[in-house]
Amino acid sequence: MCKLIKQVLLAAAAFSLSLTAAFPAFAQEAGTETVMDDDYVNAGPGAVQVPVEEEPEEPEEVSLGLFTVTGYCGCDRCSGGHNLTYSGTVPTPNHTISADISQYPIGTKLRIGDVVYTVEDKGSSVRGNVVDIFYSSHQEALDKGTYTAEVFLVQE
Numbered sequence: 001m002c003k004l005i006k007q008v009l010l011a012a013a014a015f016s017l018s019l020t021a022a023f024p025a026f027a028q029e030a031g032t033e034t035v036m037d038d039d040y041v042n043a044g045p046g047a048v049q050v051p052v053e054e055e056p057e058e059p060e061e062v063s064l065g066l067f068t069v070t071g072y073c074g075c076d077r078c079s080g081g082h083n084l085t086y087s088g089t090v091p092t093p094n095h096t097i098s099a100d101i102s103q104y105p106i107g108t109k110l111r112i113g114d115v116v117y118t119v120e121d122k123g124s125s126v127r128g129n130v131v132d133i134f135y136s137s138h139q140e141a142l143d144k145g146t147y148t149a150e151v152f153l154v155q156e
């Protein structure tokens with residue numbers, strides 16, 4: 001039995017670590033699942049198989065509040081001649097977004113309106129509740145302008 005309990009605890013620890021790796025900024029808030037350990041330890045001697053309740057796969061969204069949304073493109077004025085994002089990817093319209101990566105690390109998914117963007121870039125003027133959306137042309141970035149919108153954190 002002790003071996004089984006140890007394996008379950010290791011699995012729970014690994015799950016907790018993977019959450020921490022995916023969302024370092026939210027690691028402190030993600031500590032509640034360790035409460036489930038009590039249930040595993042209390043399983044009787046006859047309980048050979050420990051039922052594992054899996055989290056639903058549906059993405060959960062958390063409102064991050066209102067952000068200032070701006071636009072940029074790959075031109076010299078917007079990106080200083082850099083062809084790639086800070087994370088090394090090719091910037092893609094309707095996908096790439098620049099955010100304050102100290103709060104929203106590379107890979108964070110943010111929904112604005114109907115589009116789910118992925119944080120792939122950062123910017124010197126992108127701090128706190130500011131996001132910068134990548135567009136394919138400078139004209140489009142100008143046309144979309146600067147506006148305020150509610151931003152949602154998408155957790156998969």
Ligand SMILES: [Zn+2]
Nearest residue numbers: 073075078138
């Ligand atoms: Zn531009």
